Amino acid sequence: MTYLRPALVMLILLTLITGIAYPLLTTGLAQLLFPAAANGSLLYQGDKAVGSALIGQNFMRADYFWGRPSATGDSAYNPQASAGSNLAATNPALDKAIAERAAQLRQANPAMSGPIPVDLLTASGSGLDPQISIAAAQYQLARVAAARHLPPEQVAKLIDDNTDRATPNFMGESVVNVLKLNLALDALK
Structure with missing residues (x-):
């Protein structure tokens, strides 16, 4: 006791x-x-919350920039199913998925003939990344500008304005938040 x-x-x-x-x-x-x-880190369009700056969204229309492929299964960018693809570099399923994504990107972006940025072909570790590289945004620039009937220079400026710059002499690279960029495109209307 x-x-x-x-x-x-x-x-x-x-x-x-x-x-x-x-x-x-x-x-x-x-x-x-x-x-x-x-x-x-919610992002708003007017008074309505449309997403978080920390979680990617599935954009597949020609007039929007596309993010990284999501590895969250049937429901793209589902945070409850967050996981990497867990496919080894030698796995034929990974080769097949990358080939399918490359074909889809080449078909959607016929003006681009160079190599496709790797972040448009492979999912991130979490499957939820909201950012793409500047090269991935520039790869899609011609498609988005044509679909929105905008001069490419104007879309390039939006990419630059929505780039999160890496700290100089420190780790990381400059990236573009896809949701922020697409909201900026919508704001041009």
Whole structure:
């Protein structure tokens, strides 16, 4: 019986600290210091939330930039099914998927004859990446400009304006958030 009271006191105390105080403190600090990130980095079109800057979306129309292929199965960019493809580089299924994606991209972008950027052919580790390389955006520029009846220079400027620049002399590369870029295209109307 002498051991029961201290055990119950510690249980209640640790429950209050780790179950109530700590979550309230971290949530409050996040809301105070990083409100956009704490709320999911949502992107809006007018007053309507249309997605998160952190999760890709499945754009397949000719008048939109396309993101990386999603490895989340039947429902593209489903965060509940987040996973890599887990296919080895020597797996014939990976070769077949890449060949099919390449054929689809060449058909959709007939003005482009050079190599297809690898991020348009392969899924990311999570299958949810919202960004593509600048080369992948430029590969699609002619198709999107033609579909929207816009001068290519105007679309190129939108790509540049929506590029997240890598920190110089640090790891990473500059990337383009596909949802932000497509929202900027829609805003031109």
